Amino acid sequence: MGAVVSTVEGRVALVTGASSGIGTATAQALAAGGAKLALASRRADDVGIDGALARPCDVRRPEQIEALVAEAAERFGGIDIVVANAGVGAYGDFLDLDPEYLEEMIDTNVKGLLYTVRAALPHLLDSDSADLVVVASVAGQRGPEGEAVYSASKFAQVGFMRSLDHELYRRGVRCSTIAPGGVHTEFAMGRGRTPQDPDLADMMRPQEVADAVVHAVTRPRTHRVLEATILPMSDDSMN
Numbered sequence: 001m002g003a004v005v006s007t008v009e010g011r012v013a014l015v016t017g018a019s020s021g022i023g024t025a026t027a028q029a030l031a032a033g034g035a036k037l038a039l040a041s042r043r044a045d046d047v048g049i050d051g052a053l054a055r056p057c058d059v060r061r062p063e064q065i066e067a068l069v070a071e072a073a074e075r076f077g078g079i080d081i082v083v084a085n086a087g088v089g090a091y092g093d094f095l096d097l098d099p100e101y102l103e104e105m106i107d108t109n110v111k112g113l114l115y116t117v118r119a120a121l122p123h124l125l126d127s128d129s130a131d132l133v134v135v136a137s138v139a140g141q142r143g144p145e146g147e148a149v150y151s152a153s154k155f156a157q158v159g160f161m162r163s164l165d166h167e168l169y170r171r172g173v174r175c176s177t178i179a180p181g182g183v184h185t186e187f188a189m190g191r192g193r194t195p196q197d198p199d200l201a202d203m204m205r206p207q208e209v210a211d212a213v214v215h216a217v218t219r220p221r222t223h224r225v226l227e228a229t230i231l232p233m234s235d236d237s238m239n
């Protein structure tokens with residue numbers, strides 16, 4: 001096992017889906033702790049982080065995430081933390097779902113995650129403080145009504161991480177899955193959520209999920225957070 005690391009100071013972090021919501025909050029929290037950031041999103045927003053490497057990157061395009069990973073490793077001398085957070089959602093009864101949304105959710109949430117990890121893992125294996133964190137969802141642990149395809153995509157993420165942990169923990173790469181309930185972001189807006197949705201007020205803030213990510217990657221290297229479910233206090237769906 002690598003050295004004891006309990007901060008993010010000086011570590012290099014790649015965050016996908018960094019241009020909005022949970023990804024922005026996570027990137028900013030890691031930067032505040034002294035990490036060096038590579039940021040992936042189609043908008044290529046650097047979200048105000050000085051020195052961040054932000055490039056237009058669609059995680060559905062393996063060559064784009066591979067190029068960003070290569071540039072980040074070259075510029076910063078490696079990659080220690082990957083937060084695979086990019087994701088999309090659309091809600092509604094299965095047969096009513098726009099077929100384009102089906103493709104987008106599976107391509108982004110499932111294949112986008114696999115492409116991200118395939119590109120970045122060699123660098124994590126070279127790091128002595130490696131953490132791979134996926135922002136999945138409680139929809140990947142149970143099947144909420146009206147979320148059949150989204151839930152399928154999130155179960156795939158959870159299954160991938162549960163299996164990957166077996167092959168990586170002995171090699172010093174910690175696999176952590178963060179599974180939030182509702183978070184007030186741009187997520188699924190116009191695709192099952194609206195800005196007027198009364199449930200938004202009771203949802204978590206993106207910073208609260210970012211806190212959970214930072215918690216996972218700053219554990220002493222004696223243990224790992226495999227899966228953390230975090231729910232708003234208004235959510236009794238796991239009771």
Ligand SMILES: NC(=O)c1ccc[n+]([C@@H]2O[C@H](COP(=O)([O-])OP(=O)(O)OC[C@H]3O[C@@H](n4cnc5c(N)ncnc54)[C@H](OP(=O)(O)O)[C@@H]3O)[C@@H](O)[C@H]2O)c1
Pocket residue numbers: 016017018019020021022023040041042043044057058059060085086087088089108112135136137138179180181182183184185186187188206
């Ligand atoms: N909000 C919730 O209630 C909730 C609950 C549980 C889990 N989650 C999960 O949390 C993650 C972040 O969601 P959020 O709530 O922060 O939503 P958000 O505000 O809509 O942010 C989604 C992010 O993903 C990026 N993204 C989407 N498609 C992409 C692609 N093909 N390539 C690269 N980046 C892409 C978006 O950037 P661009 O548009 O610039 O590409 C954006 O930065 C998602 O995986 C979501 O499933 C959300």
